[in-house]
Amino acid sequence: MKIKSVSAVYPNYRHTVPSWRTHLWQIVIRVETSTGQIGWGYGGGGKAAVEIVNGHFAEILVGKSFDSVSDISDLWDFLYTASIPYGRKGIAIMALSGVDLALFDALGKAEMKPVAKLINASTKDRMRCYATGPDTDYYAELGFTAQKFPFQWQGDESEAAGVAMAEKARSVFGKDAEVMFDVYMTWNSEITLRMHEALKHVGIHWYEDILTPDDLEELGELRIMSSATRIGTSTTYLSLRRNFQIT
């Protein structure tokens, strides 16, 4: 099938929840195909991303064919390459992700399959979720056994606060709990290793966004120091295994 039209709008929000995304809130993307499917996607980037979709991506996508997940992957590469002069990250990628989702939605509708089945035929009936936030007791009431703490470094006093939070989560959720920290680029190698030592007895599943995504050198050093097992591609997502062992 061919792409007939692509358009994006920035909804007129009456209310947005407090978040780092508030200033670049979600946009909605609509893709129409030659076979009559309408795919919907959501992306970040606010009004700037709307401009990228309507002023650039739409123009170069109309007329392109896609009939498989791999075709969508090729279209992702095509848009990425086309937006390199102003893109590579940030708003351009947020816009691209919304288009990507809309293409998947359209393909799922054309194939009459949930998108999860398009990607992987052996999907699970259930999957474990984690709650993000500070309210351990509330998440336990809701049935969660995994929690990610937003945890920005405020100075030395943060160490004890972080340990107390993690210990509480471990004691409330039990031995199978997964406890994570999203530190939003407020740590560095030194703090990371220090916190890892302080939290060893709790066992942290991952530390997220330790450094800025551009801090590749320090991230590399940290990776060597910690024998980290995985580092994400777009953000400094770093998992330290409990005793710095490679698994």
Ligand SMILES: [Mg+2]
């Ligand atoms: Mg995060």
